[in-house]
Amino acid sequence: MNYSFSLQGANAGGSPMINYRKDAKKAIKFTIMVSGELGTGKSTFVNCLLDRNIMPHAYEGTPVAQKTLTFTLAATVALPNTSVLPLSQFDASTANEEPGIALTETSVEVLDEDSVRLHLNIIDTPGFGDNLNNELCFVEIENYLKQQFDLVLAEETRIRRNPRFVDTRVHVLLYFITPTGHGLRELDVLCMKRLAKYVNIIPVIGRADTFTEAELKHFKNQIKIDIERFNVPVFQFDNFMDEYDADEDYDLIQECKFLTKLQPFAVVASEQNFEIRDINTGESKTIKARQYPWGLVDINNPKYSDFPILKSVLLGSHLQDLKDLTHDFLYETYRTERLSKVTGKSDDALEDDSQYEGSDNQQILAAVPSLSNLAQLTKNGEVSMLMNETQDETQVDESFVVKSSPKPKSMLFSEEESQKLSPQINDSASFVSSSSAQSGTSARTGLDSTNQSFKRMSIAPQRHQLRQISETVPYVIRHERILERQQKLEEIEMASARELANRAALLEQKAAELKAKEKILLQRLEAAKKAESQRNSVETKRPEDDQSVLELKDNEKEDSQNYTEIHDDEDGDDVTEVEEEIHEQH
Numbered sequence: 001m002n003y004s005f006s007l008q009g010a011n012a013g014g015s016p017m018i019n020y021r022k023d024a025k026k027a028i029k030f031t032i033m034v035s036g037e038l039g040t041g042k043s044t045f046v047n048c049l050l051d052r053n054i055m056p057h058a059y060e061g062t063p064v065a066q067k068t069l070t071f072t073l074a075a076t077v078a079l080p081n082t083s084v085l086p087l088s089q090f091d092a093s094t095a096n097e098e099p100g101i102a103l104t105e106t107s108v109e110v111l112d113e114d115s116v117r118l119h120l121n122i123i124d125t126p127g128f129g130d131n132l133n134n135e136l137c138f139v140e141i142e143n144y145l146k147q148q149f150d151l152v153l154a155e156e157t158r159i160r161r162n163p164r165f166v167d168t169r170v171h172v173l174l175y176f177i178t179p180t181g182h183g184l185r186e187l188d189v190l191c192m193k194r195l196a197k198y199v200n201i202i203p204v205i206g207r208a209d210t211f212t213e214a215e216l217k218h219f220k221n222q223i224k225i226d227i228e229r230f231n232v233p234v235f236q237f238d239n240f241m242d243e244y245d246a247d248e249d250y251d252l253i254q255e256c257k258f259l260t261k262l263q264p265f266a267v268v269a270s271e272q273n274f275e276i277r278d279i280n281t282g283e284s285k286t287i288k289a290r291q292y293p294w295g296l297v298d299i300n301n302p303k304y305s306d307f308p309i310l311k312s313v314l315l316g317s318h319l320q321d322l323k324d325l326t327h328d329f330l331y332e333t334y335r336t337e338r339l340s341k342v343t344g345k346s347d348d349a350l351e352d353d354s355q356y357e358g359s360d361n362q363q364i365l366a367a368v369p370s371l372s373n374l375a376q377l378t379k380n381g382e383v384s385m386l387m388n389e390t391q392d393e394t395q396v397d398e399s400f401v402v403k404s405s406p407k408p409k410s411m412l413f414s415e416e417e418s419q420k421l422s423p424q425i426n427d428s429a430s431f432v433s434s435s436s437a438q439s440g441t442s443a444r445t446g447l448d449s450t451n452q453s454f455k456r457m458s459i460a461p462q463r464h465q466l467r468q469i470s471e472t473v474p475y476v477i478r479h480e481r482i483l484e485r486q487q488k489l490e491e492i493e494m495a496s497a498r499e500l501a502n503r504a505a506l507l508e509q510k511a512a513e514l515k516a517k518e519k520i521l522l523q524r525l526e527a528a529k530k531a532e533s534q535r536n537s538v539e540t541k542r543p544e545d546d547q548s549v550l551e552l553k554d555n556e557k558e559d560s561q562n563y564t565e566i567h568d569d570e571d572g573d574d575v576t577e578v579e580e581e582i583h584e585q586h
């Protein structure tokens with residue numbers, strides 16, 4: 001397969017290969033999640049894909065248009081059951097400092113080449129892979145994906161539907177493999193394996209221009225080997241190939257083969273536009289490219305960038321396939337599992353339910369909707385029977401066909417029933433599967449007679465029963481979610497209590513240490529005081545001594561004075577004065 005074919009596919013928005021429905025009035029809703037380590041080129045890729053700067057880089061702030069869906073700090077949760085808490089605003093600029101994970105959503109509307117409106121939701125996962133224990137990231141993303149399935153399931157089974165209900169299921173996860181050049185790492189394998197149950201995964205190598213041709217080839221091969229070796233369930237482009245006609249859909253088959261071989265996509269992305277002039281024609285055109293000192297790297301050049309092909313796959317040729325697979329395979333599998341769990345019944349047991357015993361049916365249905373009630377109903381194989389009763393004949397057939405379908409369809413509600421039950425769910429196109437319709441038609445003829453007898457066994461009318469089931473399923477799901485949340489809150493509480501206890505113990509220890517120090521200091525202070533008082537007492541005695549010494553010295557001085565005076569007298573007039581005085585006294 002040469003590149004000219006793939007490019008044709010990539011650019012041909014109006015090509016017959018594009019098999020998604022184009023509703024001129026309604027925008028087609030499509031949700032893309034991007035995940036991968038910091039700096040793998042996710043934001044640049046999305047901005048490039050949508051041709052506008054809507055995704056911030058880690059070094060930029062959170063733009064107003066971006067909504068934080070969840071933000072979980074590693075420190076606030078108790079693994080393995082972490083919480084999804086709509087906490088404070090996430091700040092992308094501190095994401096690398098904050099161990100934890102956030103899910104942010106950016107909505108944007110774009111027009112494709114045929115002027116069909118696409119309403120795209122881009123969910124980013126900043127913080128992914130940056131924690132010491134990345135179990136937290138898997139759990140948070142998995143929880144989010146599951147919750148969106150639960151919302152649809154609850155809505156589907158409701159009698160009165162919310163006309164404003166928005167289907168928020170994620171249709172594709174672009175997993176950006178860290179460009180190490182050495183294949184998948186443990187983190188990649190674990191993450192993809194875990195999330196593949198809930199979302200179509202397309203592995204992507206970002207910053208492909210940082211590899212030489214040989215390096216990129218080796219890297220891609222290594223990734224393919226790892227995908228096979230570790231059984232990583234990535235999206236298969238040849239999923240629908242069996243349904244194609246070898247002659248009529250030749251191009252389509254070739255494209256699928258080409259894409260299967262090309263995966264994982266190695267993309268070069270850039271947010272910058274450059275004007276270049278064609279040397280041959282002299283015409284100038286604007287291209288998106290990366291500028292290096294040695295020249296420009298055109299991101300749309302298929303020789304070294306799979307960007308145009310991946311863009312075409314996502315927004316064109318495989319958009320509807322991704323939506324169909326999400327609903328028909330991933331969601332249906334989840335629904336079967338979920339309802340089996342809710343009713344406490346295994347898949348096999350549900351499959352085997354072909355006999356209807358309505359003896360104590362009325363009794364059961366008279367009861368208030370409850371978990372046991374639903375369990376009882378489904379145990380008797382009633383749910384699928386009841387649903388069939390309320391539909392027309394064709395739908396009954398479809399429902400029965402679903403059971404024999406090779407794909408893991410829901411055993412309780414058929415696809416058409418789901419559609420009928422949820423006519424208000426936005427973007428109804430996602431609820432139609434060409435593949436299932438085909439398998440349904442082929443299997444229908446042989447099963448008509450079986451269905452007739454199947455119908456006869458049931459009792460009618462069962463509207464009341466249907467109402468009860470419709471009320472019970474959302475109730476059970478809501479109930480389970482409340483329990484889950486409660487459990488998580490309890491875990492958080494316990495973790496906080498443990499943390500508090502640890503801190504209290506630490507504080508107590510510090511207090512004890514401080515007390516001990518205080519005691520020592522007090523003792524020292526006492527000793528110092530004593531020493532000082534002793535010194536003071538010594539010092540107070542000394543001045544007295546000095547006084548006496550001074551007094552002594554004064555006396556001595558006086559004596560010497562007297563002596564000199566006497567001597568003076570001996571020498572001069574003073575003697576006569578003394579003699580005169582003595583005479584006077586006599």
Ligand SMILES: Nc1nc2c(ncn2[C@@H]2O[C@H](COP(=O)(O)OP(=O)(O)OP(=O)(O)O)[C@@H](O)[C@H]2O)c(=O)[nH]1
Nearest residue numbers: 038039040041042043044057058207208267268269
């Ligand atoms: N060489 C090369 N660099 C790229 C490519 N795509 C993005 N980059 C650069 O890689 C760096 C990280 O790109 P981002 O798009 O911000 O990566 P991110 O995965 O979104 O990571 P954060 O923004 O940190 O969350 C930026 O400097 C980009 O310019 C590419 O195709 N080739």
